[in-house]
Amino acid sequence: MCKGLVFHIIHGSFVDGYGIRTTVFLKGCPLRCLWCCNPEGQRSIPELKYEEELCNGCGRCLSLCPVDAIRMVSDGDTAHVVIDRKICTDCLKCIGGCFTGALDQFGKWYTVDELFRIVRSDLPFYRASNGGVTIGGGEASMQAEFTRAFIRKCRENRIHTALDTCGYTPTPESFACMEEADLLLFDIKGLDPAAHLANTGVSNDMILANFKRMDEIGKPMIVRFPLIHGYTETDESVERIADLIAGMRHVERVDLIAHHEYGKNKYPQLGMEYTMASPEYTDEQLLRIKQEFSRRGIKVQLGG
Amino acid sequence: MEPKFRINLIKEQIRTLPELCTERAELLTESYKETEGDPYVMKRAKSLAKLLTKGTVQIHDAELIVGNASSKRMGGSMIPEVEWRWYLQEFTTDAAKDRATGEQITPLTEEEKEKFHSILSWWEGRSVCDKFLAEVPEDYMEVRGLAWEQGGANPIDGKHMSHCIPGYERAIENGIDGLIAKVDESLSALDRTDPESTKKKIFLKATRISLEASIAYANRYADLATELANAESDPNRKDELVEIARICRKVPQRPAETFYEALQSLWFVYLTVMLEGYGPGIGFGRMDQYLYPYYKKDIEDGRLTRAKARELIALFYLKINEMLMPQPVTSTGKSGGQGSITLSTVALGGFTPGSTQNLAEELTDVFLDAEEDVMLCEDISFRIYNTISDALLMKAVRLAILVKGKIKFVGDDVAILQMLNAGKTVDDARKFALTACFLHTLPGISHDVGADFWSAPMMLELALNNGVTRLGGKKIGAETGDPRNFKTYEDLWEAYKTQMRYLLPRSIEAINIYMRLFGEIAPSPFQSALYDGCIENGKDVVEGGAPYSTINLWCGGIPSVGDSLAAVKKAVFDDKRLTMDQVLNALDKDFEGEDEVLFVLKSAPKYGNDDDYADLIVNDVLEFLCDEMDKYTGPHGRKYTLAGSGVTSNVSLGRILGATPDGRKAGEPYSEGGMSPFQGRNVSGATSTIMSTVKQNFARAIGGSVVNMKFNPESLEEEEKIWKFALLLKTYCQLGGDIIQFNIISNEMLRDAQEHPENYRDLLVRVATYSAYFVGLPKTVQDEIISRTVIEGV
Numbered sequence A: 001m002c003k004g005l006v007f008h009i010i011h012g013s014f015v016d017g018y019g020i021r022t023t024v025f026l027k028g029c030p031l032r033c034l035w036c037c038n039p040e041g042q043r044s045i046p047e048l049k050y051e052e053e054l055c056n057g058c059g060r061c062l063s064l065c066p067v068d069a070i071r072m073v074s075d076g077d078t079a080h081v082v083i084d085r086k087i088c089t090d091c092l093k094c095i096g097g098c099f100t101g102a103l104d105q106f107g108k109w110y111t112v113d114e115l116f117r118i119v120r121s122d123l124p125f126y127r128a129s130n131g132g133v134t135i136g137g138g139e140a141s142m143q144a145e146f147t148r149a150f151i152r153k154c155r156e157n158r159i160h161t162a163l164d165t166c167g168y169t170p171t172p173e174s175f176a177c178m179e180e181a182d183l184l185l186f187d188i189k190g191l192d193p194a195a196h197l198a199n200t201g202v203s204n205d206m207i208l209a210n211f212k213r214m215d216e217i218g219k220p221m222i223v224r225f226p227l228i229h230g231y232t233e234t235d236e237s238v239e240r241i242a243d244l245i246a247g248m249r250h251v252e253r254v255d256l257i258a259h260h261e262y263g264k265n266k267y268p269q270l271g272m273e274y275t276m277a278s279p280e281y282t283d284e285q286l287l288r289i290k291q292e293f294s295r296r297g298i299k300v301q302l303g304g
Numbered sequence B: 001m002e003p004k005f006r007i008n009l010i011k012e013q014i015r016t017l018p019e020l021c022t023e024r025a026e027l028l029t030e031s032y033k034e035t036e037g038d039p040y041v042m043k044r045a046k047s048l049a050k051l052l053t054k055g056t057v058q059i060h061d062a063e064l065i066v067g068n069a070s071s072k073r074m075g076g077s078m079i080p081e082v083e084w085r086w087y088l089q090e091f092t093t094d095a096a097k098d099r100a101t102g103e104q105i106t107p108l109t110e111e112e113k114e115k116f117h118s119i120l121s122w123w124e125g126r127s128v129c130d131k132f133l134a135e136v137p138e139d140y141m142e143v144r145g146l147a148w149e150q151g152g153a154n155p156i157d158g159k160h161m162s163h164c165i166p167g168y169e170r171a172i173e174n175g176i177d178g179l180i181a182k183v184d185e186s187l188s189a190l191d192r193t194d195p196e197s198t199k200k201k202i203f204l205k206a207t208r209i210s211l212e213a214s215i216a217y218a219n220r221y222a223d224l225a226t227e228l229a230n231a232e233s234d235p236n237r238k239d240e241l242v243e244i245a246r247i248c249r250k251v252p253q254r255p256a257e258t259f260y261e262a263l264q265s266l267w268f269v270y271l272t273v274m275l276e277g278y279g280p281g282i283g284f285g286r287m288d289q290y291l292y293p294y295y296k297k298d299i300e301d302g303r304l305t306r307a308k309a310r311e312l313i314a315l316f317y318l319k320i321n322e323m324l325m326p327q328p329v330t331s332t333g334k335s336g337g338q339g340s341i342t343l344s345t346v347a348l349g350g351f352t353p354g355s356t357q358n359l360a361e362e363l364t365d366v367f368l369d370a371e372e373d374v375m376l377c378e379d380i381s382f383r384i385y386n387t388i389s390d391a392l393l394m395k396a397v398r399l400a401i402l403v404k405g406k407i408k409f410v411g412d413d414v415a416i417l418q419m420l421n422a423g424k425t426v427d428d429a430r431k432f433a434l435t436a437c438f439l440h441t442l443p444g445i446s447h448d449v450g451a452d453f454w455s456a457p458m459m460l461e462l463a464l465n466n467g468v469t470r471l472g473g474k475k476i477g478a479e480t481g482d483p484r485n486f487k488t489y490e491d492l493w494e495a496y497k498t499q500m501r502y503l504l505p506r507s508i509e510a511i512n513i514y515m516r517l518f519g520e521i522a523p524s525p526f527q528s529a530l531y532d533g534c535i536e537n538g539k540d541v542v543e544g545g546a547p548y549s550t551i552n553l554w555c556g557g558i559p560s561v562g563d564s565l566a567a568v569k570k571a572v573f574d575d576k577r578l579t580m581d582q583v584l585n586a587l588d589k590d591f592e593g594e595d596e597v598l599f600v601l602k603s604a605p606k607y608g609n610d611d612d613y614a615d616l617i618v619n620d621v622l623e624f625l626c627d628e629m630d631k632y633t634g635p636h637g638r639k640y641t642l643a644g645s646g647v648t649s650n651v652s653l654g655r656i657l658g659a660t661p662d663g664r665k666a667g668e669p670y671s672e673g674g675m676s677p678f679q680g681r682n683v684s685g686a687t688s689t690i691m692s693t694v695k696q697n698f699a700r701a702i703g704g705s706v707v708n709m710k711f712n713p714e715s716l717e718e719e720e721k722i723w724k725f726a727l728l729l730k731t732y733c734q735l736g737g738d739i740i741q742f743n744i745i746s747n748e749m750l751r752d753a754q755e756h757p758e759n760y761r762d763l764l765v766r767v768a769t770y771s772a773y774f775v776g777l778p779k780t781v782q783d784e785i786i787s788r789t790v791i792e793g794v
Helices: A093-097 A112-120 A123-129 A140-156 A172-180 A193-200 A205-216 A235-246 A283-294 B003-013 B023-034 B040-054 B085-091 B110-121 B128-135 B138-143 B168-188 B197-231 B235-250 B259-276 B287-300 B306-322 B361-374 B390-402 B412-421 B456-463 B489-521 B558-574 B580-588 B595-603 B612-630 B649-655 B686-693 B719-734 B747-755 B779-788
Strands: A003-013 A021-026 A047-050 A070-075 A078-083 A103-106 A108-111 A132-137 A160-165 A183-187 A221-227 A251-258 A300-302 B019-021 B075-077 B345-348 B379-384 B408-411 B433-435 B439-441 B446-455 B548-556 B639-644 B704-711 B739-744
Touching: A003 A112, A003 A140, A003 B686, A021 A112, A021 A140, A047 A078, A093 A103, A108 A112, A112 A140, A123 B719, A132 A140, A140 A160, A140 A172, A160 A172, A172 A205, A183 A205, A205 A221, A235 A283, A251 A283, A283 A300, B003 B306, B003 B361, B023 B040, B023 B075, B023 B110, B040 B197, B040 B259, B085 B110, B128 B489, B138 B489, B168 B197, B168 B259, B168 B287, B197 B235, B197 B259, B235 B259, B259 B287, B259 B306, B287 B306, B287 B345, B287 B361, B306 B361, B345 B361, B345 B433, B361 B390, B379 B412, B379 B433, B379 B719, B390 B719, B390 B739, B408 B412, B408 B719, B412 B439, B412 B719, B439 B446, B446 B456, B446 B489, B446 B649, B456 B489, B456 B558, B456 B649, B489 B548, B489 B558, B489 B612, B548 B649, B558 B580, B558 B595, B558 B612, B580 B595, B612 B639, B612 B686, B686 B704, B686 B719, B719 B739, B747 B779
Parallel strands: A021 A132, A132 A160, A160 A183, A183 A221, A221 A251, A251 A300, B019 B075, B345 B379, B379 B408, B446 B548, B548 B639, B639 B704, B704 B739
Antiparallel strands: A003 A021, A003 A108, A047 A103, A070 A078, B408 B739, B433 B439
16 A cells, blocks of 8 residues: 655645645655745655754753764753754654654655545535645645545545645656646746746746646646745736636636745754745735736635 | 714723622611511512612613612622622722732722621621531531632522523513412412422512512612603603603513513513522523514514614623622632623524524524624623524624634534433423523523532542642542552543542532522522422422422533543553653652653643544543433432533642643643643644544533634634634534634734743644644744734724
8 A cells, every 4th residue: 555645734724725624735845946835845755853942952862863963062051952964864763762842753654544534534524615635745746646546535535635736747647646636726836937947946847738738628726826026926927927827717716825934944943944035015015916817807815 | 872872882881990889788688687587588588679679770871771780880799698708808808909800899998898897797607608618518628629619609609509591581571460470370379288388388479579579670760760851951862761761660560562671671680680699690591582572573563673673782781791790719719710790691593492493593693793882791602503594604703703702602403412311302402592601501491500610630630649639748539549550541540430439429418508508598589480380389499499400510621631541541551651650750740850751641642633542531531420420419309410611710720730641730720611622732723623522422511511712813814714614613513512612812812822832732824835833933923923913902
């Protein structure tokens, strides 16, 4: 039985699609967006999570590390460990020695049945609200076999599925995930190929081709457009994206996701650095962007 | 006068510091002195008559609904016949300043204090509390404040039996005249060979005296209104006063015929009930249901507009706010909690009697609108029934968000099941209403009263310490043996049950004593007339005159016990990661230096995350307590029932509780609100919290179980999300949820979350595709959210 690597499950979400939803976040993503708010979703392996504030400096983890990636630093009265991420192999052995919760892991393996049992418990809420399950991440189609089987399992049980996708599907299997889902939450992160490459690490050719293809086959979609001023959002980009969507038949709504720093704290927990700096939007700016869509007759909202 | 203007004018009038009013105590004491030789029920009737004929009557500017319970604008009346010492302790000493309820009361003048002493000291040896303390075994008082604290009808709290709802409609529809006719009928039908006939005769005569007094009371208001009208220069106000005089002359004596008359009649009858015997949570019952016929007729006849009805209801809500009931705090060692409010709940929604629809939805709607105009301390409960219209559901939910969650929602399905389990008929069960914090009752049919707050976690402490309290080292429990010798989880569970069975009878014994005493020396002949059966059978409601009577014992902290049992079961008996010795040692040390043990215990499954492991153990505890209650019947055939609710007793009873195996530190509050997951432990999302709670067999906890849930107002800004919230609520109720209250997060709470993140781990911040908790956000982002979450103070 194939297993999926999941880093979070939220029961009873009011965002991420229609109705009341349970959202599962799958690990692994082909993109590296500069503004990424779920950095723990990027790599396809279980990763070590370290929260320095919780460390009490007991040092029990030191001897558990097979590669000596952990060392103790003291700052006067207190001490805490630091992890050399260049050496750390994410073997996660050190977690067993931690009793403060400072060391933990991002990502746990589930079989399709295990994950299904967890989301199934919210069935009465899906039924009451025309909600369902949203599969996000990361990029769930990276774990194509698992994702397809999971979506199928949900659909067999008449549970609506929404796949939150970046649209980048290098294999036929990952493309098939998009076909399988009832609804796509399709991220559009810019139309300019060079900027897209710089911002996300990949070109947008395949993404846009998939986007159009999905529209052709009549796949219901909600477009998510992250607004990162100077990166994804420029005066010109908004108009171009709005024009593109105006010409599509199966985009049911556009969600504008304004830049936020909610994920910033997770970077140091992974030994990563958060470099994104983009100014906050004013209400007037957001309204103006929104109007670019609404005046083309596109249903649009701020937030997901 | 514009309704808004009138409402604001009165809001302004009652924005004064509350005052303690000695008038009731004075007149009552005077009357009791004059009636020394009379039977108690007669003393009660005559003292009520004195209050109603001699007490101050006042009509304030702009009022349309009239009647004050005290001589002050914002007044708290005194109840010395139940308990009198605490007034001296808390109002004549420096303790007055420390009263922990958060309320402030105008200090008494020296002259008032003088009078205070002479009135109150007369009650020595005469009050219900005096007689209770003389009778109650010492070992009850030794355990008080450890395993339980007084609440509800306990005379130590200085309140009459309460948490019940009289059938006001009996008076509104028949008029007091109609009730007097019933009394006369009953008197003339008395079987003179019935050995109880003399007692019955005295009761009925006392009822008659108090009923007549209520008519006299209203007439005094009619006189005053006429007097004021004659002196009034503003022609509009003059007209209003003339109308007030007409109405007060008519109701409650005769049947009300209009909506306005019905409201005024209700207010007079309620005031009389309260003056007779103040108690917290004497509810108004299902106002939308019993007032609808008047509303409908008025609208059809063109006598009333929706706007006018809304104004009258708002004025009624304001009246509720004028009445205060100071509670003893410092002298009884309680944590305070509800402050001085009467907790008289307005119950809305639910089936119209004889139907499975709410035929009064139109008026339910007006009651919700009127709340928007007031938004003070009036207490509102709302039944979620299967046939509710989406529009009304949305309005109720929007209002709950607006008033930051104050509205108590209650699931019809489970509450009706509870009533059926309590032996009520289907027709009766569907008439249930909620009053006070959580109690389910049948207005005018079932006299359900509250009793003490129990600490479920203390029984666990005793089971884990061979009957001795961990902090005080006091032996109060049974000797269940050294827990280090427990070989299986069942050994621990048996020890828990033994502790409960050991102490519960002591509490039952004391409750039986005061329930009997209330019947003997503090009956309620006036209130009795508002229940089915009392006049017919010549029996006071306090003595079991209504068709059903129960005593409701309140038990908080059940989830804390479940989490603790689950943690020991998992860590010690299933996974064998810890020994009993390690656990007990860590508890003794309050986890100091025991971070490994603490971590293992904290990692065990916790209630509130849809995990059967913990959820079903919580239910074991709840059902066990229900089994125990089923064993007992109190005076007058009152059945004992359980409520999975503790209000704020989790703070005071938590303060004296040592560390618990769920990872809670010594002295900290245990799980709040009755059946809510422990603060911040339900980290899996709203639907998981709900699924955990509905696994609990609430249908057996007949008194009602409360679940509190936090909600971030940000996630409820758009119409579509409010609708999802409404569906979440409705689904909760359809799955067997009982009472649910939403804490709509305020800025103060978010700031508290920054300081005490451990209590707010459940607080989700959700934006699209993003998953994290508020407490995990960077401080700057948290601050930014706080600055955005601007909710106007009410």
